[in-house]
Amino acid sequence: MKNNQIILVFLLLMNIGAFAQKEQIKDAQSLFDSGKSQEALAILNKVEYLILNAPDEDKSDFYFLKGNVLKDLAVKNIDAANNFTLASQSYQDVFIYENESGKFKFTVKANAALKEMKSSLVNGAMTDFKAGKYKESAEKSYKVYLFDKKDTLNLFNAASSSVNAKDYVSAVKYYEILKKINFSGKAVLYLATNKKTKEEDIFVSPKARESAIQQGLYEKPRTESVPSKKIEVNVNLADSYLEIKDYPKAEAVYNYVLELDPNYIDAYINLAYLKLQLKKDLTDEIASLGTSAADMQKYDKLNAKKDDIARSAIPYLQKALTIEPKNSDATKTLLGIYRSLDMTNEYNTLKGSM
Helix, strand or coil, X not given: CHHXXXXXXXXXXXXXXXXXXXXXXXXXXXXXXXXXXXXXXHHHHHHHHHHHHCCHHHHXXXXXXXXXXXXXXXXXXXXXXXXXXXXXXXXXXXXXXXXHHCCCCCHHHHHHHHHHHHHHHHHHHHHHHHCXXXXXXXXXXXXXXXXXXXXXXXXXXXXXXXXXXXXXXXXXXXXXXXXXXXXXXXXXXXXXXXXXXXXXXXXXXXXXXXXXXXXXXXXXXXXXXXXXXHHHHHHXXXXXXXXXXXXXXXXXXXXXXXXHCCCCHHHHHHHHHHHHHHHHHHHHHHHCCCCCHHHHXXXXXXXXXXXXXXXXXXXXXXXXXXXXXXXXXXXXXXXXXXHHXXXXXXXXXXXXXX
C-alpha cells in the first residue's frame, strides 16, 4: 500500500511538471508572437531539460518553436551565424521526433524555414562583404557550407572573405577543405533580368528560366560560363601559408600550382619571395649573435647558408622573366639578389636589358 502511494505521488508530480512545462512553452510562444524572441529563448532554454522525458509530439512542438525563435534572432542579425546553426539543429530535431512519432505536424514548415534561413544567411554574408565586414561574412558563409555541404561555393566565399579579413589561419583551413574535395567552381549560369527589380537572377536550369520568362516576370536571358577556380584556390592557399610563415607548405602548394600551369608567373615570383623571406629570417638570427668564438663560427655557417638561399631564388626569377621579360617586380628583385651576391656581370647584363 505504501509503495502504491509513492508511485501515485510520483505520477502526480510528473503530471504537474508536464503541465507547468506546457504553460511555460505557451508563455514562450506568446513572447515570440509579440516580437520578444530573446525573452522567449530564455524560457525555452530554462525548460529544455524537462522536454527530454516528454512524448515525441511535445518535443516536436518545443523544437519547432525554438527553431523559429533562434531563426528570428539570426534574421535580426543577433549573433546571426551562431543562431542560424542552433536554429538548424532545432529543426533537425523536429524531423527526428516527428519521424519517430509518425505525426508530421511541422516537418514541411521546418524544411521551408531551413531553406529560408540559408537564403538569409547567404544574403547576410554578401551584405557584410560589401560593407567591408569580411570576418563576419566569412563566418556566415562557412555556416552556410556546414548547413549544406553540397553547395561548396559558400566555402569558397568563406575562404575569400577570410583572406580579405587577413584571417589567414581560417583561410588555410577553408582552402585546404576546398583542395581536399577537389573544388573547381566551374559552372554554367542561367541568368535573366527581373522586370520588377531590374536585377539579374540565377536559375537552376534553362527550363526554369524559360518558364519565368513565359510568365512575363523575366527578360533578357543570357548564359555565362564560370571558369575553373582550381588555380585560384591553390594560389590563395599558398599565399595564406606564406602569410603565417609556414614556408614548407607554401612552397609545396606553389609547386603544385606550377604543375597545373607551368607558366603561372606569380608562382615563380612568390617562390623567390619565399626564399628571400627565409634569407631575412637568417639575417635576423645572424644579427642576434654575439662575439664569442662559438657565435663567430655559427656566423660563418649562417652567412654561407644565407647566400645559398638567395641563390636558390635566382632560377625562379629568371624563369619569370622568360615568361614576361618586362616584369618589373621580377627584374628589381633579381637585380637586388645579384648585387647582394656580388654577381656584377649578371647585374650589368640585366640592367642593360631594361
